[in-house]
Amino acid sequence: MSSKLRILVPVKRVIDYAVKPRVKSDRTGVETANVKHSLNPFDELSIEEAVRLRERKLAVDDILAVSAGPAKCADTLRTAMAMGADRSIHVDVPEDKPLEPLGVAKLLKAIAEKEQSNLIFVGKQAIDDDAGQTGQMLAGLLNWPQATQASKVEIDGEEVTVTKEVDGGVETLKARLPMIITTDLRLNEPRYASLPNIMKAKKKKLEKKTLADYGVDGKARLKTVKVEEPPARQGGGKVEDVDGMISKLKELGAI
Amino acid sequence: MLSATRHSALRTLRAQACSRSFLSESPMSFRARLLSTLAILEQKDGKLNSGSLGAVTAGQKLGGSVHGFIAGKAGKSIAQEAAKIQGLEKVLAVENEAYERGLAENWAPLLVENIKKGGYTHVVTSHSAFGKSLLPRVAALLDVQQLSDVMSIESEDTFVRPIYAGNAILTVQSSDPIKLLTVRQTSFPPAETEGGSASVEEGVDPKVESPTEWVSEELAKSDRPELASASRVVSGGRGLKSKEEFDRLIPPLADALGAAIGASRAAVDSGFADNSLQVGQTGKNVAPQLYLCAGISGAIQHLAGMKDSKVIACINKDPDAPIFQVADVGLVGDLFEKVPELTEKLKSQ
Numbered sequence: 001m002s003s004k005l006r007i008l009v010p011v012k013r014v015i016d017y018a019v020k021p022r023v024k025s026d027r028t029g030v031e032t033a034n035v036k037h038s039l040n041p042f043d044e045l046s047i048e049e050a051v052r053l054r055e056r057k058l059a060v061d062d063i064l065a066v067s068a069g070p071a072k073c074a075d076t077l078r079t080a081m082a083m084g085a086d087r088s089i090h091v092d093v094p095e096d097k098p099l100e101p102l103g104v105a106k107l108l109k110a111i112a113e114k115e116q117s118n119l120i121f122v123g124k125q126a127i128d129d130d131a132g133q134t135g136q137m138l139a140g141l142l143n144w145p146q147a148t149q150a151s152k153v154e155i156d157g158e159e160v161t162v163t164k165e166v167d168g169g170v171e172t173l174k175a176r177l178p179m180i181i182t183t184d185l186r187l188n189e190p191r192y193a194s195l196p197n198i199m200k201a202k203k204k205k206l207e208k209k210t211l212a213d214y215g216v217d218g219k220a221r222l223k224t225v226k227v228e229e230p231p232a233r234q235g236g237g238k239v240e241d242v243d244g245m246i247s248k249l250k251e252l253g254a255i
Numbered sequence: 256m257l258s259a260t261r262h263s264a265l266r267t268l269r270a271q272a273c274s275r276s277f278l279s280e281s282p283m284s285f286r287a288r289l290l291s292t293l294a295i296l297e298q299k300d301g302k303l304n305s306g307s308l309g310a311v312t313a314g315q316k317l318g319g320s321v322h323g324f325i326a327g328k329a330g331k332s333i334a335q336e337a338a339k340i341q342g343l344e345k346v347l348a349v350e351n352e353a354y355e356r357g358l359a360e361n362w363a364p365l366l367v368e369n370i371k372k373g374g375y376t377h378v379v380t381s382h383s384a385f386g387k388s389l390l391p392r393v394a395a396l397l398d399v400q401q402l403s404d405v406m407s408i409e410s411e412d413t414f415v416r417p418i419y420a421g422n423a424i425l426t427v428q429s430s431d432p433i434k435l436l437t438v439r440q441t442s443f444p445p446a447e448t449e450g451g452s453a454s455v456e457e458g459v460d461p462k463v464e465s466p467t468e469w470v471s472e473e474l475a476k477s478d479r480p481e482l483a484s485a486s487r488v489v490s491g492g493r494g495l496k497s498k499e500e501f502d503r504l505i506p507p508l509a510d511a512l513g514a515a516i517g518a519s520r521a522a523v524d525s526g527f528a529d530n531s532l533q534v535g536q537t538g539k540n541v542a543p544q545l546y547l548c549a550g551i552s553g554a555i556q557h558l559a560g561m562k563d564s565k566v567i568a569c570i571n572k573d574p575d576a577p578i579f580q581v582a583d584v585g586l587v588g589d590l591f592e593k594v595p596e597l598t599e600k601l602k603s604q
Contacts, residue, residue: 020555021419030423101391102400127536129418131403133391136359140395145360145466148388151530161470166384167306167483167539168531169474173358175467185520185537186530221400225413225426233562236583238574242596245568246604248584254487254545254566255512255601 003158003177004061007050008117009085010108011043011067013076014128027226030128032095039076042123044083044190045183049121049153051084052188058155062086066111068104070095074206081201082193089207093218101129103218105137110214112142118178119160124149135182145175151186290319290411293347293370295380295389296337297357301329303336306484307386308445310379311342313438315446316408317377320344324458326354326365334455341447347373347458356469357385363392364463370397372459375433377411382437382540394435401435402427404540406442420536420559440483441542441563475529477516482532485515487545490534490561493521494550494571494590501527504549504594511601517541517561519551535560549590553578570594 015021016036024031047065054060065080065088067073077088091107093099099107112120122135139146147162151170154161158177163170165184193201211218236252239245249255292314297307303325314321323337326349334348347369353361366389370378378393380386382404394401406424407415413428414436482488489509495501501522509516518528520535534541536559546564551557553569553576561567568584569576570593579585586593 015419017556021422023423030419100400102395102398105395125537127420130416130420130536131401132387133394133401133403136388136391137395137401139359140363140392146388146392147467148359149384165530166472168481169472170530171472172470173467174470185524221429221431222402223428223430225428227418228424228426230417230421230424230562233567233581235580235585238579238585238587240586241588242586242593242600245570245584245586245597246600249545249566249568252566252583254568 004059005053005119005155006062006115006117007053007060007064008108008112008115008120009043009046009050009063009065009080010104010120010122010134011047011065011076011080012040012123012126013037013067013069013073014040014126017041017127023227023229027228029224029227037072039079040123040126042125042127042183043080045185045187046121046123047080047083047085048188048190049183053155054084064088064115064117066091066108068093068099068107077206078198078201079193081204082198083191087205087207089209091209091211091214093211097218097220099218100220100222101131101133102137102221103216104134105141107211107214107216108134108138109141110216112138114214120180122180122182124182124184135180139180142178142180144178144180146180146182147173147175148182149184150181151184153181153187289376290317291373291375292317292319292321292377292379293373293375294321294323294343295366295378295386296323296325297381297383297385298325298327298333301327301333303333303448305445305448306383306440306481307381308340308448309381309438309440309443311340311446312443313379313405313408313436314377315342317411319376322347322373322375323453324366324369325349326351326362326458328352328355330354331455338453338455339449339451340453341449341451343451343453346453346455348455349458349460351460351462353462353465357389358465358467358469359389359392360465360467361463362389363396364461366393367396368459368461370433377434377436379436379438381440383440386437390435390437397433397435399431399433399435400429401437402429403437405436405438417559420555421562422555439540441540475531479509480513480515482515482517482534483539483541485541486543487512487514488517488534488541488543488547488561488564489514490517490519490546490548490551491522491527492519492548492551493525495522495527498527500591504590508547508594508598508601511598512545512547514545514547519557548578549594551578552576553581570597
């Protein structure tokens with residue numbers, strides 16, 4: 001394998017992180033109509049890291065952004081391209097039948113093989129389903145090394161050194177390309193897409209594909225029984241001073 | 256919850272017994288075959304990680320037999336220790352230094368072999384850095400859609416987990432033949448480590464080599480209780496303004512309460528506290544008896560990690576901060592005055 005990097009970056013369109021999601025009254029899901037959506041924050045880190053590798057003068061041949069979902073995912077891909085991805089693929093998946101992480105991983109495997117990717121940056125989790133599985137599943141399916149929750153990535157030829165966040169600190173791993181890395185918050189500070197770059201992104205290539213093109217069936221293994229609001233906490237009100245706080249804490253048996 | 260589990264397990268059992276010709280077997284062996292859980296136990300430097308014992312508790316809630324799984328350099332001697340965990344029928348141990356660092360690349364095939372050999376219907380591990388990295392890889396190899404961060408078990412195939420940073424609670428039913436779960440540490444108390452009498456067996460070792468090499472680790476050293484399992488947590492946010500102020504105000508208060516120290520993302524990003532102390536959607540989940548925070552506004556992502564705490568207390572100078580909506584005890588005031596005063600008054604009691 002050549003040491004030129006062909007980077008694949010899967011991105012997901014999710015409800016914006018600053019929006020407080022509302023559970024639908026029929027308890028079938030979360031209200032998504034007319035709610036602001038954006039690029040999953042961890043996927044921004046993935047794109048940013050790929051672009052920085054190129055800026056570090058590494059031999060980056062291609063940065064391909066991929067998203068699977070309804071038509072509006074095209075906007076998400078344009079954002080990714082405005083941040084620096086070279087091109088993108090939009091795999092059409094109906095809004096009412098979203099892929100589960102395993103389905104996404106299978107799709108990405110097919111794409112990675114077809115596009116001859118040798119480095120894949122996956123966000124550590126999507127902030128909607130909070131599953132945190134896709135990168136590891138993809139690594140399993142491809143039988144590639146994985147480094148999850150990366151906070152630092154160094155590439156020297158085909159050798160990749162990744163510092164990852166673990167419980168209680170950090171851990172450093174080394175592996176060779178091809179490899180999958182899932183990105184954590186501390187990895188970098190994603191850039192804002194500048195207006196000229198947003199304009200340029202409109203001219204970049206965005207291919208439309210279907211699941212059938214990659215021979216993936218999007219059948220769900222999980223059935224939503226119900227989605228509910230979490231039990232509401234009752235704020236206990238305010239106290240006047242530190243003594244009030246101590247006596248209230250005692251009353252509640254906390255100290 | 257337990258009765259629902261049993262009920263549903265029995266129903267499956269009957270359905271299977273009626274539809275298939277297993278008549279030669281006794282109902283007991285049916286049940287054992289139909290429901291058996293492998294609980295993956297974590298170890299570090301030859302010591303069992305108590306945080307992973309919640310997997311055994313979750314396994315017991317599923318009904319059926321629960322086997323423990325342990326692997327590493329001192330696999331067999333820890334297995335003797337693990338055999339005393341209450342609720343375990345058997346402990347599978349694999350002694351091989353290659354598994355010491357918990358690398359997913361050789362652990363995943365190791366587990367797949369042992370899951371297949373044991374015919375397990377459920378595999379449970381805790382939603383720790385290790386579990387999160389490993390179990391999805393195992394799931395993909397088994398062609399199973401895993402369930403992450405399970406908070407409660409409704410029946411053998413129905414589970415409850417948080418989505419959208421805990422702003423919605425999803426009940427979900429799995430149609431996969433094997434259910435793979437990572438369970439939330441704060442939702443399943445650790446199983447007792449004394450009084451059990453499991454048998455110890457050697458697990459299968461496929462000896463797959465890992466393409467990744469472990470280089471080093473840097474763990475934040477602390478004599479304080481571990482954040483995820485502490486009964487009290489004192490947490491600081493952006494309002495502390497600097498690392499110096501964080502270190503001056505937060506540790507003494509934590510000491511006065513015998514508490515672990517936590518931090519908001521803002522505090523971690525600004526370098527006031529180590530990454531491993533972050534509480535929230537992308538950090539740790541905590542559910543202590545007391546969560547006392549200062550200078551934290553209470554963003555959705557932070558609340559996701561602490562709103563299951565028994566008692567929440569906060570000190571913040573902004574009376575409209577969202578943290579007051581969830582706090583049982585809120586004090587509006589300048590934390591630079593209130594925190595030292597609180598520390599002194601707690602110490603003198």
